[in-house]
Amino acid sequence: MDKSLEHSFVELLEKHQNIVHKVCRLYTNNQDAHNDLFQEITIQLWKAYPKFRGDAKFSTWMYRVGLNTAITLYRKSKRRIRTEEFENVQFKIKSEPYDDTEEQQLKLLYKAVHQLNDIEKALVFLYLEDKNYNEISETLGISEVNARVKMNRVKKKLRTILNP
Amino acid sequence: MDELELLKKDWKKEDQVYPKVSYNDIYNMILSKSSSIVKWIFIISILEFVFWLFISFGLKASGYNLELAGMNKNAGFIIISIFSYAVLAYFFYRFYINYKTINTTDNAKTLMENILKTRRTVKQYVFFNLVVLVIGVAYMMPYAINHDESSRVLLENAKASGELFKYYASIALVTIIGLVIAISVLLLFYWLIYGILLKRLNRNYFELKKLEV
Numbered sequence: 001m002d003k004s005l006e007h008s009f010v011e012l013l014e015k016h017q018n019i020v021h022k023v024c025r026l027y028t029n030n031q032d033a034h035n036d037l038f039q040e041i042t043i044q045l046w047k048a049y050p051k052f053r054g055d056a057k058f059s060t061w062m063y064r065v066g067l068n069t070a071i072t073l074y075r076k077s078k079r080r081i082r083t084e085e086f087e088n089v090q091f092k093i094k095s096e097p098y099d100d101t102e103e104q105q106l107k108l109l110y111k112a113v114h115q116l117n118d119i120e121k122a123l124v125f126l127y128l129e130d131k132n133y134n135e136i137s138e139t140l141g142i143s144e145v146n147a148r149v150k151m152n153r154v155k156k157k158l159r160t161i162l163n164p
Numbered sequence: 165m166d167e168l169e170l171l172k173k174d175w176k177k178e179d180q181v182y183p184k185v186s187y188n189d190i191y192n193m194i195l196s197k198s199s200s201i202v203k204w205i206f207i208i209s210i211l212e213f214v215f216w217l218f219i220s221f222g223l224k225a226s227g228y229n230l231e232l233a234g235m236n237k238n239a240g241f242i243i244i245s246i247f248s249y250a251v252l253a254y255f256f257y258r259f260y261i262n263y264k265t266i267n268t269t270d271n272a273k274t275l276m277e278n279i280l281k282t283r284r285t286v287k288q289y290v291f292f293n294l295v296v297l298v299i300g301v302a303y304m305m306p307y308a309i310n311h312d313e314s315s316r317v318l319l320e321n322a323k324a325s326g327e328l329f330k331y332y333a334s335i336a337l338v339t340i341i342g343l344v345i346a347i348s349v350l351l352l353f354y355w356l357i358y359g360i361l362l363k364r365l366n367r368n369y370f371e372l373k374k375l376e377v
Binding site for chain 2: 006009010013021038039040042043044046047061065068069071072073102105109110113117122124127128140141146150162
């Protein structure tokens, strides 16, 4: 494969890697699984990269491939590249001072989101990433109306999980 | 405040808390092998094609068939052989075309549909082979009984003792039981392999389909 293509891809992904981390955060429950999914999304992005024409933003293109990998292609695997920084970071721990009540509420919210199914998580992810309903419908392959209806159901479901 | 708005506020702050994967680590990742279900479906499908091809060639090369060498000149048998190879070529072509349409940059529903379509092609091919197997056995059994020396002796004995019906019934029963066992083992294997492999995809696909109803 072309070295310059490899270089441009790795540089772009290094810059936008948080998108992949965020997908992994929603779809996995532990760091090993997170690393696993991160690697699979990276491979899928790389495989699709030669077809990336640049007419869409790299980040927008990443959302689609990342979510497709998480909800369709991903199989748990034991083979994975061990990364130094990756292994040693206890992520999701914040050092800044926080509001105890809000922190507690957030913890419950993240826990509730993890109880949603894969498609509901995808909707939540795109919503959190400020995607409009047109983009959500195009990413998932459903109509805009159905995306709105489903989003409202997801909100209701979250409320039910939080206040049983 | 809406629950998701609170989550969104925190989500935006999270940009700083993720570990940074280095250039070298990402580079190593792109050199590693994928373990996606598409790769597994491709491998298993190719194995299925090879398996049925092997069965077909294997049966032809077996001693059993040599005993029935005369049958190779039988017009019906030749037609079935040509037809089954033509069907193999057709299914393999369709499988290849469907596989090529799988694109991770499609929307989620289209991607799932294309994967399921690829899978369906191989499933149809396997179903076709099972039908051919049943027809082939039904077609071959009377031929074997009439041409195999030991079968002929048994047939003569059955005729002499007036147990012709019992003889045919027991052959039919053994053949049916053999076929049922072979097909059941095969279907169980499929159910296990694809049940595990496609469980998540099927679940998510039906969830998206449900939205469109």
